[in-house]
Structure formats: structure tokens, C-alpha cells
Amino acid sequence: xxxxxxxxxxxxxxxxxxxxxxxxxxxxxxxxxxxxxxxxxxxxxxxxxxxxxxxxxxxxxxxxxxxxxxxxxxxxxxxxxxxxxxxxxxxxxxxxxxxxxxxxxxxxxxxxxxxxxxxxxxxxxxxxxxxxxxxxxxxxxxxxxxxxxxxxxxxxxxxxxxxxxxxxxxxxxxxxxxxxxxxxxxxxxxxxxxxxxxxxx
Amino acid sequence: xxxxxxxxxxxxxxxxxxxxxxxxxxxxxxxxxxxxxxxxxxxxxxxxxxxxxxxxxxxxxxxxxxxxxxxxxxxxxxxxxxxxxxxxxxxxxxxxxxxxxxxxxxxxxxxxxxxxxxxxxxxxxxxxxxxxxxxxxxxxxxxxxxxxxxxxxxxxxxxxxxxxxxxxxxxxxxxxxxxxxxxxxxxxxxxxxxxxxxxxxxxxxxxxxxxxxxxxxxxx
Numbered sequence: 001x002x003x004x005x006x007x008x009x010x011x012x013x014x015x016x017x018x019x020x021x022x023x024x025x026x027x028x029x030x031x032x033x034x035x036x037x038x039x040x041x042x043x044x045x046x047x048x049x050x051x052x053x054x055x056x057x058x059x060x061x062x063x064x065x066x067x068x069x070x071x072x073x074x075x076x077x078x079x080x081x082x083x084x085x086x087x088x089x090x091x092x093x094x095x096x097x098x099x100x101x102x103x104x105x106x107x108x109x110x111x112x113x114x115x116x117x118x119x120x121x122x123x124x125x126x127x128x129x130x131x132x133x134x135x136x137x138x139x140x141x142x143x144x145x146x147x148x149x150x151x152x153x154x155x156x157x158x159x160x161x162x163x164x165x166x167x168x169x170x171x172x173x174x175x176x177x178x179x180x181x182x183x184x185x186x187x188x189x190x191x192x193x194x195x196x197x198x199x200x201x
Numbered sequence: 202x203x204x205x206x207x208x209x210x211x212x213x214x215x216x217x218x219x220x221x222x223x224x225x226x227x228x229x230x231x232x233x234x235x236x237x238x239x240x241x242x243x244x245x246x247x248x249x250x251x252x253x254x255x256x257x258x259x260x261x262x263x264x265x266x267x268x269x270x271x272x273x274x275x276x277x278x279x280x281x282x283x284x285x286x287x288x289x290x291x292x293x294x295x296x297x298x299x300x301x302x303x304x305x306x307x308x309x310x311x312x313x314x315x316x317x318x319x320x321x322x323x324x325x326x327x328x329x330x331x332x333x334x335x336x337x338x339x340x341x342x343x344x345x346x347x348x349x350x351x352x353x354x355x356x357x358x359x360x361x362x363x364x365x366x367x368x369x370x371x372x373x374x375x376x377x378x379x380x381x382x383x384x385x386x387x388x389x390x391x392x393x394x395x396x397x398x399x400x401x402x403x404x405x406x407x408x409x410x411x412x413x414x415x416x417x418x419x420x421x
Contacts, residue, residue, distance in 0.1 A: 005220045006213040009227035017275035020231030023267050027241040028214065030262040031248035038256070048262050057264045063276055123304065128258040132249035149217060151250040157217045176211040182246050 007071040013064055022062075026055050029072060033079050040083035041090075050086050054079035131189055135182040146171055147178035210236060214243045 007028075013021035014184045037047040058078050065074055067172060074087070137142055149155045149163060157175075206226075212218040213226050230236050245258050 004216060005215050006218055006223045006227070009220070009223040010231070013227050013231055015276050015306065018228075018231050019270050019278055020237070021269075022270055024227075024237055024240055025265065025400055026263045026266045027237065028244050030260060030266075031244060031253060031256050034260060034262065035253040035256050037246075038254070038395075039410060046258055050259070052262050052265050052269075054261070056269050057271050059266075102298060124259045125257050128245060129249045129252065132246055147334050148250065151247045153284065157212075157215065169325070172208065172217065175215065176208045177213050178399050179243055179246060180207065186242050186245065192373050 004070040004072075008067055011062065011065060011067070011071050014059070015065075022059055025071070025075075029075060030055075032072075033075065036076060036079055037083045040080075040087050046086075050083050051079060053086075054082040057082060128186070128189065132182055132187050135185045136178075139178055139181055143174050143178040144179070146174035147182075150175050207239065210240060214240060223246065406408075 007025065010021040010025050012026070030051060033051040034047050037054070038044070041047050041050065054075070058075050061078070065071070111115045136147065139147070145164060146160055148193075149160045155163065157168045158172045159172045160175075164171065185186070206229075209218055210230070211221060213223055213230075218226065230240060234299055241263065246256055248256055
């Protein structure tokens with residue numbers, strides 16, 4: 001198996017006109033991209049807007065992507081350039097948020113600004129985080145170690161296998177089972193509607 | 202949900218799935234909403250474990266991007282840059298194509314002029330109609346199969362002058378992306394002028410060659 005093969009298989013599908021494959025790439029990288037953009041801007045809503053713009057630029061530029069570098073490396077470069085440009089243009093127009101309340105467009109912008117700062121917006125993220133953490137705490141030791149080494153430390157399956165002294169196939173199975181256990185809890189929240197986590201025991 | 206499939210999805214998410222399996226799963230992932238939702242939750246789990254500060258786990262970036270991408274034209278395999286392979290330099294190819302179309306247009310104009318009076322109406326020819334359909338646009342058969350044209354309205358007898366025939370008109374409109382701007386502008390202007398009913402000013406050579414023909418009329 002080659003590195004970045006899963007991304008490449010999705011990229012090839014997008015290049016052949018399959019937009020659904022691009023959705024999968026966005027779902028995979030949206031949080032990482034927002035985190036990256038947060039180095040340049042502090043407002044989470046603005047970071048999401050920039051990440052959105054970067055994804056759209058990437059989609060339009062995908063015909064030129066030849067796979068010389070990993071997809072995420074290429075995507076990150078686009079995001080960094082987009083963020084830098086956004087910061088420059090924001091600095092040129094410092095009254096960006098001095099908006100007219102009567103205008104629909106500015107009202108929408110205010111709505112989005114509020115969305116990131118409202119207690120509700122923060123609670124939802126905290127809620128998801130606490131569900132995931134609680135689910136991880138409830139995992140058997142071997143599953144917890146495997147998923148943490150993968151997600152937190154970014155180790156490959158082979159590295160995890162060496163660290164845990166077990167076959168790569170076992171690592172794959174442990175990570176999958178860990179994800180399934182966490183996902184079961186998370187799915188209840190997502191499918192039941194966000195913000196109802198307190199109803200879950 | 203199939204456990205083996207989910208196990209593959211988890212491995213693919215980590216870039217730990219064999220290439221051949223990735224191809225198959227990518228195809229399914231792009232179409233299966235449930236699988237895609239699970240894939241999205243795997244991303245949320247990772248972000249939650251890493252406790253990325255400032256990142257909202259309920260962010261709607263993906264849905265917003267999806268809406269925009271859905272409104273964009275799909276990418277095509279032909280547009281993808283490929284390494285290797287002999288290709289014509291783009292400007293040269295464009296110039297050759299434009300010159301070819303211009304030459305064909307001029308030749309057709311010359312050969313068409315004396316026959317114009319015989320042409321009554323052209324059958325509808327859609328923009329995407331195959332080029333082979335154009336020769337069928339001759340008078341006799343066309344009159345009986347008249348249907349609304351998407352490109353060029355039927356030409357009117359007695360108002361033809363130097364207006365090219367519908368056959369050529371359809372050809373030029375269908376290939377207008379490739380025809381030289383001067384030729385395209387002149388011909389299209391002629392069609393527009395000839396479109397304005399029986400009271401229309403007869404289209405003359407002067408109109409066709411007048412550079413102001415596309416300019417808006419100024420009130421006196």
C-alpha cells in the first residue's frame with residue numbers, strides 16, 4: 001500500500017467528475033484545515049470561511065494536481081496562501097465588521113460571527129468532545145492505546161504494531177473497533193440532533 | 202452495516218488500505234451517504250482526540266463546500282493535466298483551428314450566396330446537434346418538420362440579401378466558440394438584424410461590414 005493512496009483514489013474520482021469523492025476529502029480534512037488557518041486568524045467563523053474558500057480553490061485547481069506531492073500537502077499550501085491573502089485584504093479594510101444591521105447581507109455575516117461565539121456553538125463542540133473522551137475512557141486498554149497512538153501521535157499501523165508488539169492486522173482491527181465504539185456514541189448524538197448529548201446516559 | 206466494509210473504511214481513513222481496495226471503496230464512498238457520514242464522524246473523532254483548539258467539531262464547512270461544488274461544472278478527464286505525451290502547443294492549436302473554421306466559413310459563404318433565395322426555412326438544430334445533421338437542413342424536407350428552433354429562427358423569404366443560410370447559421374452558432382471573433386460578430390449581427398420580422402430593414406452588405414452594428418443605438 002502506498003502512502004496517500006486513499007486520497008489519491010478519491011482525487012482521481014474527482015478529476016473524472018465525481019463530486020461525491022470531493023465531499024469525502026473535505027470531510028476528512030476540514031478540521032485540520034480550520035486548525036491550520038487558525039494560525040493566521042483568531043475568529044473560528046473566519047477560519048471556517050477561509051477553509052471553505054481554500055477547498056473551493058482546490059476543487060477548481062484539481063485538474064492541475066498531478067500527484068507529485070501528497071494531496072494534503074498540496075491542499076495545505078492552498079489554505080496557507082488563502083489565509084495569508086485574507087489577512088492582507090482584511091488589513092487593507094479594517095472596518096470589515098462595521099456593518100449595517102438593516103442590510104440582509106451584513107445581518108447574515110453578523111449571524112455567522114455570533115454563531116461561533118454563542119455559548120451554544122461552544123457547547124456543541126464541548127459536548128462532542130466530552131462524548132468522545134468518555135467513550136475512549138470506556139475502551140479496553142489495547143483499543144485505547146491503538147486509537148490514541150494513531151490519532152494523537154499520528155503513528156502508522158506498522159509503528160503502532162512495533163510499539164504494541166502485535167501484528168499490523170491486529171492494529172487495524174483494534175483501531176477499527178475503537179472507532180466503532182466511539183462512533184456508536186457519537187452517532188446517537190448526530191442522528192438524534194446535536195445538543196441532546198445530555199440526554200444520553 | 203458490513204463490518205468488513207467498515208474495517209476497510211477505517212483503514213482507508215488512515216491511509217493504510219491497499220491501492221486496489223482504495224479504488225473500490227472510494228467509488229462506494231462517493232455514492233453512499235451513510236458511509237460518508239461515518240467517514241465524517243471518523244474525522245470528528247480524530248479532531249476531538251487531538252483537542253484542536255478553536256476548531257468547532259460541528260463546523261459546517263463540508264456542507265457549505267458541497268453546495269458550492271454542486272453548482273460548479275464537474276471536472277472532466279480531458280481537463281486533467283497529464284505528464285508526457287506529445288501535445289500541440291496550445292496557441293498553435295487554437296490558431297490552426299480558428300484559421301480552419303474561418304476558411305470553411307468563407308468558402309461556404311461564397312457558395313451559399315446564389316442559393317439563398319431558394320432556402321425557405323431551416324429545421325431546428327440544437328446547439329449540441331451533431332455536425333452531420335447540418336446538411337439535412339435543406340428547404341424541402343425542412344418545411345414539413347418545422348419545430349421551434351433553439352438556435353436560429355427560420356429565415357424569411359425575401360429578406361435574405363447577404364444573410365447566410367440557416368444551415369451556415371446553425372453551423373457558425375454551434376461552432377462559435379472556435380470561430381474568429383470578427384467573423385462570428387459579423388454573422389451573428391446579421392442574424393439578429395434579420396430576426397426582427399417582416400418590417401425589418403433588409404440586411405445589406407453595409408450592415409454586415411459596419412463596425413458599429415453591435416453598438417447600442419443612441420437617441421438623437
